[in-house]
Amino acid sequence: MVAHFIRSGWARFENETTSVTLLPGQVVFRDTTKPWRFWFGPATRSRTVVVPRDQLVRHAVVPGKLPQIVVTDTGLAEVRLLTGFLDLARRFADDALSPLGRSVSQDVGIQLLAAAMGAARTAEAGEHTNVVLAAARRFVDEHLADPNLAPALIAQELHISLRSLHRAFEDTDDSVMVYVRRQRLRRARVELLTPGARVAGVAARWRFSDTSHFIRHFKAAYGSTPTAFIEKESRRRRQDLSRA
Known part of the structure; x- marks a missing residue:
């Protein structure tokens, strides 16, 4: 050659x-x-x-x-x-x-x-899938605030097909967008601990379509509404301060 x-x-x-x-x-x-x-x-x-x-x-x-x-x-x-x-x-x-x-x-x-x-021998299927999954998760975690974050964008940025992307998530508990939503909920939960945080603002910042949509998924993930979570954490902080 x-x-x-x-x-x-x-x-x-x-x-x-x-x-x-x-x-x-x-x-x-x-x-x-x-x-x-x-x-x-x-x-x-x-x-x-x-x-x-x-x-x-x-x-x-x-x-x-x-x-x-x-x-x-x-x-x-x-x-x-x-x-x-x-x-x-x-x-x-x-x-x-x-x-x-x-x-x-x-x-x-x-x-x-x-x-x-473009003629390289491909890795074994399982190895290739693990590499794709790790790369996709890393890309998602770095672009959670992007309003255009979707499977098509992820596949495009990783230079893989949509089929390869979805196949990489098949053996996990999440689909691509379920993983995206779960990671956004984690970021939102951390932000709700910030003094003065407002539920609507946090929901919008982490790209939930509306507040009710955010509340529903937050409760399913963490067992309480965002407001109840804020109140519980506030009480816990006050108790910790009183003990100190």
Whole structure:
């Protein structure tokens, strides 16, 4: 497999079934076991990386799934990670690393190339699901105040399908939006302990559609209404102060 990172000018690759033209900021990955015709425009500057095809298949790509050609943008995170790794690797002389170090760095480079191509071998189903679930929960926890927080947004930001997102939650007690609501209720419960907190304001801040909706879910989760919870906590604080 050969990767061409186009820095200036243009390049064109053709075979019997495919024709692509590359411009600055693009990269093409092509399988050289297939015959290609190619042209580079005047003053074209590019970076070329060659990876043994058998190494790529052995370590990173599902056999039989290696694409003939892939064109993508060098601004994508996976491609930027690959180019960053290549830049770092060039700083080391051939004898700077131990045999183990060279082997590990080669494997990392191959894995990054496969990811940049979008052809990386997927993890085992359970492992992949756990990774997706953890990432989704982290994203939700960091964006609870976002009024647009919904499965479609979460899937988009994690670069996964809606199906993958919902499947990750299947073995938990929550659906995606039940988890969102539960986390918002936890944040709201903490805020209700703030002196002067108003139920309506807290409900609105944590994106409940109306106060009655918030009260109903709060009571189901914690066994009392928000007002009763505030009063109970206030009494407890007064008692603690009187004992002190």
